[in-house]
Amino acid sequence: MTTLVVGAGHAGLAASHHLSARSIDHVVLERGDVGQSWRTERWDSLRLLTPNWLNRLPGLPYDGPDPDGYLAMSEVVELVERFAKVSEAPVRTNTAVTSVRRTDDGYRVATSDGEIDARTVVVASGAFNRPAVPAVSEGVPASVRQVTAFGYRNPDQLPEGGVLVVGASASGVQIAAELVRSGRPVTLAVGEHVRMPRTYRGRDVLWWMDASGVWDERYDSFDDLDRARRLPSPQLVGTAARSTLDLSALSELGVELVGRLAMVRDSKALFSGGLRNVFSLADLKLERLLDSFDAWAAASGRDAEVGPPERFPPTRVPGSPRWQLDLGSGEISTILWATGGRADYSWPRRRRARHQGTPAPRRRGRRQPRDVRPRSARPAPAPLDLPPRRRRRRAGGRRAPGRLPRRYRLAVSHLVHRTRCTGRPAAGPTPRLSW
Amino acid sequence: MTVTDDSRTADNGVDVEALLGAREVLKGAPEAAQFTWRATSTWTHGVHSTSSIENYFGLGQEQHHKTRTTFDIDHPEVFAAPDNGITPIEFLLVGLAGCLTAGVASVAQNRGIQLRSVEATVEGEHDIRGILGADPDVRNGFNDVKVTFHIDADASKQEIEALVAQSQKRSAVFDALTNPTNVTVEVA
Numbered sequence: 001m002t003t004l005v006v007g008a009g010h011a012g013l014a015a016s017h018h019l020s021a022r023s024i025d026h027v028v029l030e031r032g033d034v035g036q037s038w039r040t041e042r043w044d045s046l047r048l049l050t051p052n053w054l055n056r057l058p059g060l061p062y063d064g065p066d067p068d069g070y071l072a073m074s075e076v077v078e079l080v081e082r083f084a085k086v087s088e089a090p091v092r093t094n095t096a097v098t099s100v101r102r103t104d105d106g107y108r109v110a111t112s113d114g115e116i117d118a119r120t121v122v123v124a125s126g127a128f129n130r131p132a133v134p135a136v137s138e139g140v141p142a143s144v145r146q147v148t149a150f151g152y153r154n155p156d157q158l159p160e161g162g163v164l165v166v167g168a169s170a171s172g173v174q175i176a177a178e179l180v181r182s183g184r185p186v187t188l189a190v191g192e193h194v195r196m197p198r199t200y201r202g203r204d205v206l207w208w209m210d211a212s213g214v215w216d217e218r219y220d221s222f223d224d225l226d227r228a229r230r231l232p233s234p235q236l237v238g239t240a241a242r243s244t245l246d247l248s249a250l251s252e253l254g255v256e257l258v259g260r261l262a263m264v265r266d267s268k269a270l271f272s273g274g275l276r277n278v279f280s281l282a283d284l285k286l287e288r289l290l291d292s293f294d295a296w297a298a299a300s301g302r303d304a305e306v307g308p309p310e311r312f313p314p315t316r317v318p319g320s321p322r323w324q325l326d327l328g329s330g331e332i333s334t335i336l337w338a339t340g341g342r343a344d345y346s347w348p349r350r351r352r353a354r355h356q357g358t359p360a361p362r363r364r365g366r367r368q369p370r371d372v373r374p375r376s377a378r379p380a381p382a383p384l385d386l387p388p389r390r391r392r393r394r395a396g397g398r399r400a401p402g403r404l405p406r407r408y409r410l411a412v413s414h415l416v417h418r419t420r421c422t423g424r425p426a427a428g429p430t431p432r433l434s435w
Numbered sequence: 436m437t438v439t440d441d442s443r444t445a446d447n448g449v450d451v452e453a454l455l456g457a458r459e460v461l462k463g464a465p466e467a468a469q470f471t472w473r474a475t476s477t478w479t480h481g482v483h484s485t486s487s488i489e490n491y492f493g494l495g496q497e498q499h500h501k502t503r504t505t506f507d508i509d510h511p512e513v514f515a516a517p518d519n520g521i522t523p524i525e526f527l528l529v530g531l532a533g534c535l536t537a538g539v540a541s542v543a544q545n546r547g548i549q550l551r552s553v554e555a556t557v558e559g560e561h562d563i564r565g566i567l568g569a570d571p572d573v574r575n576g577f578n579d580v581k582v583t584f585h586i587d588a589d590a591s592k593q594e595i596e597a598l599v600a601q602s603q604k605r606s607a608v609f610d611a612l613t614n615p616t617n618v619t620v621e622v623a
Contacts, residue, residue: 262614273613277603284597320579 002026004109004118006100008034008091010057010080012124016089017058026118028089029111031096035080037126042073044154045178047238049170051204057083068204070238097125097347128341134166139264140335144327149175149338155182161333162186164269164325166261168193169232172338173245177237179336180253187325187332188250189271191260195282195315196234198244200293202307205236212296214289232340247279248316258321267328271321279315286312443547445589451544467494476508483509483519524577528557530608535582538602548594551587558583580612 003019005012008030019026033039048055053067060083071079084091096112106119131148140146145159149171152158155178162185165176172188180186196205209215237245247257259272294309296302325332461468470493476486489503507520514522521529532555543550558581565573586595603609 259613265615270615274603274609277600277609280596280600281604284593284600287593 001118003120005122006097007124013089015122017087028091029095030093034084035077038076041150043152049236127343129344130342132340132342133337136264141267145334147336159333162331163334164332165336167338173235174237176255180255187256189261192278194234195246195286198242208293251316269325271323275321283314445547445549447540447544447550449541449544482516532557534606534608535602538606539598542598542601549589554585556583
């Protein structure tokens with residue numbers, strides 16, 4: 001076996017597509033069914049943040065009737081399944097990978113269905129497999145139910161009573177809105193966040209991100225790449241009305257905004273008093289983003305095809321935001337942790353990369369020196385789908401299928417180069433090309 | 436990395452290169468980044484005390500300020516005290532103003548923004564029924580703190596607002612005031 005791809009989501013299938021195009025024998029291992037995470041780890045009402053026309057899987061452009069719509073989860077699963085079928089991906093479903101070990105000429109991959117030797121391995125198991133719940137959760141009294149955005153399905157699943165939603169990225173704002181509309185009192189703990197209108201000058205804001213080149217910023221153009229990688233997903237929701245779901249909209253719906261959850265002490269949740277500043281930071285960042293869109297539109301002669309420039313009022317500051325909430329009083333029956341997810345790399349036996357499993361940035365320069373370190377010191381297979389990769393192209397917290405072809409082509413080119421030209425497995429520093 | 440905007444130069448007197456260098460070094464040496472700040476206080480008479488600051492620990496060893504500084508802490512005459520110095524809670528305002536102003540200067544330097552003047556007014560709303568024990572529902576500390584900056588600089592209003600926002604984001608005292616901190620008080 002030349003190449004083994006771990007994970008049959010859009011990432012693994014895109015890699016498979018490019019491998020097939022180069023006639024490289026490979027197999028795609030999937031722990032469950034094709035598109036497993038989209039089937040099992042999403043709430044019922046979730047739709048992609050990206051409009052359909054942006055869902056460009058290699059060889060499978062969007063050809064449906066609603067280019068400006070946003071796919072529901074069942075439709076995403078259908079799309080990923082169709083992609084697997086169209087590209088005739090050699091997928092083995094219900095085959096979980098339990099470990100990856102180096103051998104002299106590649107890797108030995110242990111699966112729930114026996115061992116497989118492969119010269120190269122592509123890790124496409126996802127960037128968000130495991131909820132990241134902050135340590136403060138340990139102080140939450142047992143009377144309060146705790147649910148993560150991964151386990152949340154719909155309001156009916158939660159007990160009666162108030163809900164404290166922690167985290168104001170796309171997941172947090174969407175779930176807070178759904179819960180308050182279901183008639184529950186909702187408090188939303190807000191740290192640093194990314195505010196975005198759904199549409200700007202008549203176009204989807206992601207059209208602007210795509211067209212203006214924001215997504216093409218190279219990883220080495222960031223002042224602080226770690227921080228860029230930790231950036232929460234923008235406050236966006238995919239609805240037919242293309243409505244904006246920022247914090248002012250949530251206030252309007254009756255959601256109570258409080259500062260970042262800093263601590264739980266004596267059953268009391270304590271919130272940061274710095275709420276106004278996280279509003280200012282987000283408002284200022286949004287203004288700069290819109291300025292850059294306007295500048296791009298003017299410079300590229302696109303002003304005529306879009307509406308006039310718009311500016312949005314600053315985020316509405318609540319009169320006197322609460323900085324504590326007694327979790328023992330019964331006011332809150334559920335805490336919903338919308339605090340993001342992490343990639344789960346517990347399965348390969350790999351050296352723990354720096355920064356909580358996020359790979360270190362590749363040094364500048366197109367060619368890497370030949371890796372002369374002892375094999376044990378070389379990095380393990382690099383994941384294909386951690387944000388932001390070589391360029392910032394991303395589609396919010398949950399990566400939409402199809403934002404990625406270029407990256408996969410690069411990764412596959414690298415595999416080809418390693419296996420054909422040097423005969424060595426793709427394990428040196430060059431796998432970092434893949435993100 | 437973009438350290439300064441090449442098109443702009445500014446001299447606010449902040450050695451940004453040294454700070455950015457320290458940031459890079461301390462990323463790889465977190466133990467050297469552990470500082471302990473100290474003040475020692477001596478009761479004088481009544482509610483008057485003096486507090487001195489000279490030494491601290493940081494970068495792996497004992498450090499000391501160029502000079503020892505002593506502060507008088509007292510309460511005003513409306514509190515039936517002789518007013519030999521500012522009240523303890525006013526020191527928090529001093530700390531906040533100093534920290535945010537230092538932040539504004541540093542961020543401005545880093546962004547190539549020349550400052551001409553920076554003035555901050557800090558107001559802390561305080562219901563003293565809390566400390567007097569007159570009402571158990573009133574807290575002892577500030578109910579609200581408001582900082583107003585007047586900044587004259589070679590920059591747009593938006594850029595100045597961004598300076599102030601970023602300085603809050605990186606401020607030790609802003610964090611200490613807005614977020615809970617464990618405080619242990621012991622009798623030795």
